Amino acid sequence: MAVKLPIFMDSHSTTPMDPRALEAMLPFFIEKFGHPGSRNHPFGWEAEAAMERGREQLARLIGARDPKEIVFTSGGTESDNLALKGIAEMYREKGDHIVTTVIEHRAILDPCRRLEKQGLKVTYVPVGSDGIVDVGEIRKALTDKTILISVMFANNEIGTIQPIAEIGKLAKEKGIVFHTDATQAVGKIAVDVERMGIDLLTCSAHKIYGPKGIGALYVRRRAPRVRIAPMIDGGGHERGTRSGTVPVPLAVGFGQAAEICGQVMAEESARLAQLRDKLQDRILSSVDETYLNGHPEKRLPHNLNISFAYVEGESVLMGLNKEVALSSGSACTSATLEPSYVIAALGVGAELAHSSIRYGLHRFTTEEEVDYVADRTIEVVKRLREMSPLYELAKEGVDLKSIQWKAE
Amino acid sequence: MAYSEKVIDHYSNPRNVGSFAKGTPGVGTGLVGAPECGDVMKLQIKVNLDTGMIEDARFKTFGCGSAIASSSLATEWLKGKSVDDASKIKNTDIVNELKLPPVKIHCSVLAEDAIKAAIKDFQEKWVEKQAAAAQTT
Numbered sequence: 439m440a441v442k443l444p445i446f447m448d449s450h451s452t453t454p455m456d457p458r459a460l461e462a463m464l465p466f467f468i469e470k471f472g473h474p475g476s477r478n479h480p481f482g483w484e485a486e487a488a489m490e491r492g493r494e495q496l497a498r499l500i501g502a503r504d505p506k507e508i509v510f511t512s513g514g515t516e517s518d519n520l521a522l523k524g525i526a527e528m529y530r531e532k533g534d535h536i537v538t539t540v541i542e543h544r545a546i547l548d549p550c551r552r553l554e555k556q557g558l559k560v561t562y563v564p565v566g567s568d569g570i571v572d573v574g575e576i577r578k579a580l581t582d583k584t585i586l587i588s589v590m591f592a593n594n595e596i597g598t599i600q601p602i603a604e605i606g607k608l609a610k611e612k613g614i615v616f617h618t619d620a621t622q623a624v625g626k627i628a629v630d631v632e633r634m635g636i637d638l639l640t641c642s643a644h645k646i647y648g649p650k651g652i653g654a655l656y657v658r659r660r661a662p663r664v665r666i667a668p669m670i671d672g673g674g675h676e677r678g679t680r681s682g683t684v685p686v687p688l689a690v691g692f693g694q695a696a697e698i699c700g701q702v703m704a705e706e707s708a709r710l711a712q713l714r715d716k717l718q719d720r721i722l723s724s725v726d727e728t729y730l731n732g733h734p735e736k737r738l739p740h741n742l743n744i745s746f747a748y749v750e751g752e753s754v755l756m757g758l759n760k761e762v763a764l765s766s767g768s769a770c771t772s773a774t775l776e777p778s779y780v781i782a783a784l785g786v787g788a789e790l791a792h793s794s795i796r797y798g799l800h801r802f803t804t805e806e807e808v809d810y811v812a813d814r815t816i817e818v819v820k821r822l823r824e825m826s827p828l829y830e831l832a833k834e835g836v837d838l839k840s841i842q843w844k845a846e
Numbered sequence: 847m848a849y850s851e852k853v854i855d856h857y858s859n860p861r862n863v864g865s866f867a868k869g870t871p872g873v874g875t876g877l878v879g880a881p882e883c884g885d886v887m888k889l890q891i892k893v894n895l896d897t898g899m900i901e902d903a904r905f906k907t908f909g910c911g912s913a914i915a916s917s918s919l920a921t922e923w924l925k926g927k928s929v930d931d932a933s934k935i936k937n938t939d940i941v942n943e944l945k946l947p948p949v950k951i952h953c954s955v956l957a958e959d960a961i962k963a964a965i966k967d968f969q970e971k972w973v974e975k976q977a978a979a980a981q982t983t
Binding site for chain 1: 880
């Protein structure tokens with residue numbers, strides 16, 4: 439079977455919708471359009487029932503005891519903001535210190551910066567060269583003023599999975615609220631807020647084959663009851679935590695997507711891990727001086743992040759982007775000219791951070807696509823190596839560190 | 847990010863990729879940028895020592911597509927120019943020709959630096975050497 443181009447292999451950014459999730463949503467646009475807050479007529483009742491069903495489906499996926507613990511938001515970014523700012527405000531009397539890590543998503547780091555401007559203190563714990571945070575380092579960072587620990591479940595670039603249950607245990611021991619941004623993990627690997635001692639959890643529908651425009655924040659209601667100050671005031675929706683009409687079709691799609699993930703997760707993750715390993719083996723065995731970023735085992739099954747020494751990431755993407763959609767941690771892909779802070783945090787050196795490429799497999803990825811992407815990656819990297827002055831110098835035996843580079 | 851057609855053309859069909867054999871007469875080499883900044887350009891000119899004209903040019907670039915295109919274009923422009931005229935190539939000329947967006951202007955600056963470095967190296971290696979040789983004979 440011929441491969442259909444372009445191939446989407448950038449599933450950490452978003453996932454294609456599962457048609458079953460879309461199908462579940464459709465009646466809730468025209469036919470069943472009611473406002474879930476309308477208490478006095480059947481339009482409202484059926485909308486509310488559908489929204490609550492979505493809430494239950496999502497609660498089940500993450501092991502929440504009570505669907506009431508799910509607060510719908512506009513997406514992962516809002517959920518992260520709500521968790522950080524909501525705790526900072528609610529627990530102000532208790533303390534003013536937050537502990538997080540250096541490799542968090544910008545939706546955590548940017549709110550932290552803002553809170554710092556408002557006088558809070560934030561400790562950014564480093565990670566090891568494998569991208570894993572040392573729980574001992576988190577313990578050391580805690581003070582009697584610490585009100586929140588926020589550590590991502592799995593990283594969006596290197597897929598590294600953090601020791602969440604251990605951190606949850608530590609948080610419980612110290613009586614500190616524990617938030618995890620699980621946007622990349624939910625629906626892909628087992629996430630259980632009860633077993634892992636998670637108090638607040640961020641997730642997003644469009645990363646789990648659901649629609650864009652809706653996310654959720656899990657907020658623990660028992661043992662302990664966690665309270666957060668709302669960021670958006672209005673009609674008191676979502677039990678006062680997040681005002682604004684819940685978009686019922688999106689909540690339905692989110693719930694349906696969550697339910698499907700729960701059903702297929704074991705099989706799907708095994709299949710994707712196998713394809714990912716094939717992609718990895720083919721590339722690493724065909725191109726010299728390529729390096730796997732992140733932990734080789736403790737990572738998402740569909741994630742692969744590789745640095746190709748001596749070639750710059752964006753130039754690799756440019757050679758592929760008509761056929762394959764990938765992402766790079768390199769400078770020039772984003773509005774900023776900095777290389778990936780996540781790869782840099784691994785201590786690999788800025789030049790390798792400029793050379794990283796991220797592959798994200800998904801539910802609809804085929805083996806033919808994996809073969810095609812491997813072939814094209816190898817071709818493009820080899821072509822660019824022939825054009826690279828660094829590769830030439832390295833082949834001549836010159837130590838690149840011995841050269842006095844004249845930066846602009 | 848959308849690239850201009852000219853950037854795509856130079857990236858896909860780079861002109862004058864390569865290096866001159868070591869010790870080739872009249873060759874000047876510029877190596878600018880830094881790996882940790884994400885771009886390094888090596889640009890070489892080969893000057894006819896009798897006429898002072900640039901006969902040939904080569905480049906190798908580690909960097910994004912715009913950096914590759916900027917250096918490829920530079921080699922195209924250098925060929926057939928006198929060393930003097932070559933030194934008048936400005937980064938803004940490259941920006942205009944390739945329609946580089948603001949975030950990519952540094953690529954053109956690097957290409958101009960590479961041209962200047964290659965000319966300087968040529969002058970140190972060949973012009974000053976010839977002058978010294980002329981004095982001793």
